[in-house]
Amino acid sequence: MKKIFIISLIVIAVLSFSLLVYKGVKQARGIPTVVKEKKMPIVEVPFVNNHIDLSSGIGRQFWDMRPATKIELIYQLMVIPWPKASVPYVKVKSFHNKEDIYFYLEWPDDTQDSGADIKNFSDAGAVMFPLGKKVVTQSLMMGFLGKANIWHWKANQDREYWLGKSTEAKVYVDFYYPFEEQELFAVSKEKFDSAVNDLVAIRVGTITRKPIQNIKGRGTYNKGIWRVVFKRTLKAEDAEVDAEFAFGKKLCAFAIWNGSKGDRGGRKSISNWVDLRIR
Amino acid sequence: MGKDKLFGLIDLDWRFELTKFKLIRVLFKSRWFPLLLILFNLFIFVVILLSAFLGGYSAGNYNFGIMLVWILWWVLLMLVLVPVFSRTWCMMCPFPIFGDWFQRRRLFGVTQGKLAGLNLKWPKFLKNMWIMNIGFLITTFFSGFFTVRPLATFILLGGIILLAFVLGLIFEKRSFCLYVCPVSGFQGLYSQFAASEIRRKDPEICRKHTLKTCYLGNEKGYGCPWLLLPFSFEKNTYCGMCLECFKTCPHDNMGFFLRPPGVDILQDTKREPRRIDEAYKAFIMLGIALMFYSVFQGPWGVLKDMVRATTMKGYLTYISAHALFSLVILPGIFLLFSWLSRIFSGNKDVPLKKIFVSFSYTLIPLGLGVWIGFSFGIILPNGSYILHIISDPFAWGWNVLGTANFPWTPVFTGLLGYLQGATLIVFYLFSLALGFRISKQIYPEKSQAQRGWIPILVFLTLITLIFLWLFIG
Ligand code: SF4
Ligand code: SF4
Numbered sequence: 001m002k003k004i005f006i007i008s009l010i011v012i013a014v015l016s017f018s019l020l021v022y023k024g025v026k027q028a029r030g031i032p033t034v035v036k037e038k039k040m041p042i043v044e045v046p047f048v049n050n051h052i053d054l055s056s057g058i059g060r061q062f063w064d065m066r067p068a069t070k071i072e073l074i075y076q077l078m079v080i081p082w083p084k085a086s087v088p089y090v091k092v093k094s095f096h097n098k099e100d101i102y103f104y105l106e107w108p109d110d111t112q113d114s115g116a117d118i119k120n121f122s123d124a125g126a127v128m129f130p131l132g133k134k135v136v137t138q139s140l141m142m143g144f145l146g147k148a149n150i151w152h153w154k155a156n157q158d159r160e161y162w163l164g165k166s167t168e169a170k171v172y173v174d175f176y177y178p179f180e181e182q183e184l185f186a187v188s189k190e191k192f193d194s195a196v197n198d199l200v201a202i203r204v205g206t207i208t209r210k211p212i213q214n215i216k217g218r219g220t221y222n223k224g225i226w227r228v229v230f231k232r233t234l235k236a237e238d239a240e241v242d243a244e245f246a247f248g249k250k251l252c253a254f255a256i257w258n259g260s261k262g263d264r265g266g267r268k269s270i271s272n273w274v275d276l277r278i279r
Numbered sequence: 280m281g282k283d284k285l286f287g288l289i290d291l292d293w294r295f296e297l298t299k300f301k302l303i304r305v306l307f308k309s310r311w312f313p314l315l316l317i318l319f320n321l322f323i324f325v326v327i328l329l330s331a332f333l334g335g336y337s338a339g340n341y342n343f344g345i346m347l348v349w350i351l352w353w354v355l356l357m358l359v360l361v362p363v364f365s366r367t368w369c370m371m372c373p374f375p376i377f378g379d380w381f382q383r384r385r386l387f388g389v390t391q392g393k394l395a396g397l398n399l400k401w402p403k404f405l406k407n408m409w410i411m412n413i414g415f416l417i418t419t420f421f422s423g424f425f426t427v428r429p430l431a432t433f434i435l436l437g438g439i440i441l442l443a444f445v446l447g448l449i450f451e452k453r454s455f456c457l458y459v460c461p462v463s464g465f466q467g468l469y470s471q472f473a474a475s476e477i478r479r480k481d482p483e484i485c486r487k488h489t490l491k492t493c494y495l496g497n498e499k500g501y502g503c504p505w506l507l508l509p510f511s512f513e514k515n516t517y518c519g520m521c522l523e524c525f526k527t528c529p530h531d532n533m534g535f536f537l538r539p540p541g542v543d544i545l546q547d548t549k550r551e552p553r554r555i556d557e558a559y560k561a562f563i564m565l566g567i568a569l570m571f572y573s574v575f576q577g578p579w580g581v582l583k584d585m586v587r588a589t590t591m592k593g594y595l596t597y598i599s600a601h602a603l604f605s606l607v608i609l610p611g612i613f614l615l616f617s618w619l620s621r622i623f624s625g626n627k628d629v630p631l632k633k634i635f636v637s638f639s640y641t642l643i644p645l646g647l648g649v650w651i652g653f654s655f656g657i658i659l660p661n662g663s664y665i666l667h668i669i670s671d672p673f674a675w676g677w678n679v680l681g682t683a684n685f686p687w688t689p690v691f692t693g694l695l696g697y698l699q700g701a702t703l704i705v706f707y708l709f710s711l712a713l714g715f716r717i718s719k720q721i722y723p724e725k726s727q728a729q730r731g732w733i734p735i736l737v738f739l740t741l742i743t744l745i746f747l748w749l750f751i752g
Contacts, residue, residue, distance in 0.1 A: 002397070003397065006396065006397055006448045006449070009448060010445050010449075013444055013445060014441065014445070017437055017438070017441045020437070021433075024335065024433060024434070028335035028336040028428075028430045029335055029336050030335065
């Protein structure tokens with residue numbers, strides 16, 4: 001009896017310790033947590049027999065009928081400067097009509113920042129398409145690890161381009177030499193022929209305006225919502241620097257800047273990769 | 280004949296009884312002592328085990344378990360407890376408490392009659408240090424993990440506690456402590472050098488007291504749990520300082536004494552002879568010290584990689600070389616010097632084994648000196664971590680004592696090598712002083728002893744020079 005009791009005690013003690021060691025080894029690098037891999041959002045780009053003339057608006061009625069993909073945004077944290085606040089999401093819609101391809105972006109923003117001042121920055125939104133065949137998909141930054149074509153719509157540029165309201169009044173010292181009636185010297189102010197900048201980048205800090213600008217775009221602000229439409233020919237003019245849209249899958253990513261929160265340059269909210277399905 | 284004086288200064292028979300002070304005597308006779316110390320340590324070890332378990336594979340320098348065990352406890356053991364107070368760690372050790380508790384069926388007070396558990400006798404052929412020798416050597420194979428991975432420390436300490444409990448259920452009294460505990464062997468060996476001892480005071484009183492309550496136990500306490508004969512033992516090696524004999528002796532004839540360091544090394548009686556298993560303990564400890572110093576405090580990164588098992592090949596090379604060095608090469612070289620000693624002495628009648636075993640005890644002071652030096656190398660650079668971990672034992676962001684943010688601050692590391700060197704030289708001198716006396720015990724004639732001593736002197740000097748080179752460079 002005594003023997004059995006002692007043997008059972010030994011077995012219990014040894015088993016308990018072994019169990020503890022097993023647990024310890026399993027959790028030696030911390031308590032395991034199940035991380036669900038997030039599914040990549042999909043934006044459908046179907047054929048729709050429609051044409052939007054941006055000079056008369058963004059075609060709101062049409063867009064309101066189209067389905068949207070809601071894409072979560074996060075702070076850009078890979079390079080300094082980091083943003084101070086984030087834009088939570090952007091809703092994306094898209095279609096093509098065999099000639100042109102359109103992207104519609106919609107995101108919340110309490111303030112409309114479409115001017116420019118010493119301490120004010122413009123709201124903005126962008127779409128990035130990786131260029132070339134080998135796409136480094138770990139990258140979240142525009143052009144972080146590979147070449148990319150970026151379409152960058154800016155609210156102040158939009159105002160200047162579509163409404164003819166220049167931002168120069170508040171920051172005129174940057175534009176005209178004060179003693180001349182007219183501008184005599186070349187200054188940094190560019191004349192825009194679109195509300196959207198057509199850019200390329202090969203890594204962080206290399207964003208460059210393309211010599212030929214191919215993107216049209218327009219934005220409207222209404223009750224705390226920005227709605228922006230991008231438009232380009234479906235066919236790429238120069239595959240080296242222009243995104244190609246063959247039927248099938250294509251990666252893209254989005255970025256939003258909230259000017260009143262100090263966003264500019266790298267201070268922005270970005271999406272993860274998004275899958276385009278061009279049909 | 281004049282008194283035998285160590286360095287011509289310290290009379291080897293000098294003793295100073297600390298238990299003649301009433302306070303100490305009363306304390307030693309109380310059943311609360313050392314139980315309260317054990318319970319306190321048990322609490323500390325629970326925190327150590329918890330923090331080591333929770334620490335997992337995290338870095339060891341900010342882990343309570345690792346820092347307390349391998350920095351504070353180890354250093355205290357080697358620097359103070361063993362060299363000065365003998366096996367005082369065993370007095371307060373919490374490892375065997377669960378076995379004791381089960382056997383006695385109570386934590387406090389004395390159980391009369393038979394103890395619980397199977398109470399088997401430890402097998403005769405294992406009544407030596409071999410299990411501890413091999414066990415400790417194997418433990419050091421994993422030193423690269425114990426000192427940096429909290430979970431490894433948890434497994435080691437938890438394993439020791441489990442084994443102490445299991446063997447406590449099966450075998451009588453403290454068989455685990457006597458024959459298995461990896462911490463026991465080196466404490467036993469080096470406590471022969473300790474500057475204190477527990478002994479009976481007056482042999483005449485013991486002789487007349489026929490009912491040996493110190494061995495059998497009575498209502499005041501248990502018979503020696505370490506199965507010693509408290510009334511006659513002459514060496515610290517196997518006395519776990521549990522103080523039961525102080526409680527059971529009706530004549531207050533047990534005493535705790537200060538004494539000149541190293542006197543047990545000269546003991547070679549029929550009851551407590553010098554033994555080859557103890558000799559091997561001395562070689563293994565010296566071998567480990569050499570290996571540890573080279574790996575942990577030396578400049579050779581390649582060795583660190585091997586110990587950390589960066590590659591399996593490197594790791595296997597390390598453990599094979601380490602075992603071979605401690606078990607074969609070092610004793611082999613010493614055997615050669617022992618043989619030379621016999622040749623030099625001109626006395627071929629003395630068995631080589633006796634020369635080898637007896638002289639190996641000269642490695643006790645030297646080995647202890649090396650370990651003390653090594654311990655300086657641990658505590659001076661790393662001691663400041665302790666301030667951090669005692670304030671935040673589980674790395675949960677606590678700041679209990681306000682020292683959680685104390686930065687890593689090495690102290691006196693510029694003097695470290697010299698401190699290590701000076702310590703080594705002091706202990707080398709003890710080895711010489713005691714070694715020559717051993718030589719006189721081995722060889723019947725003084726001239727033989729003088730000649731026979733020369734090779735051993737050379738060996739000890741060579742070992743000292745190697746460590747001096749390692750310490751000071
Ligand atoms: S021999 Fe080991 S278990 Fe026993 S008291 Fe000493 S250290 Fe503790
Ligand atoms: S002789 Fe035995 S009873 Fe006395 S202190 Fe040592 S181990 Fe304990």
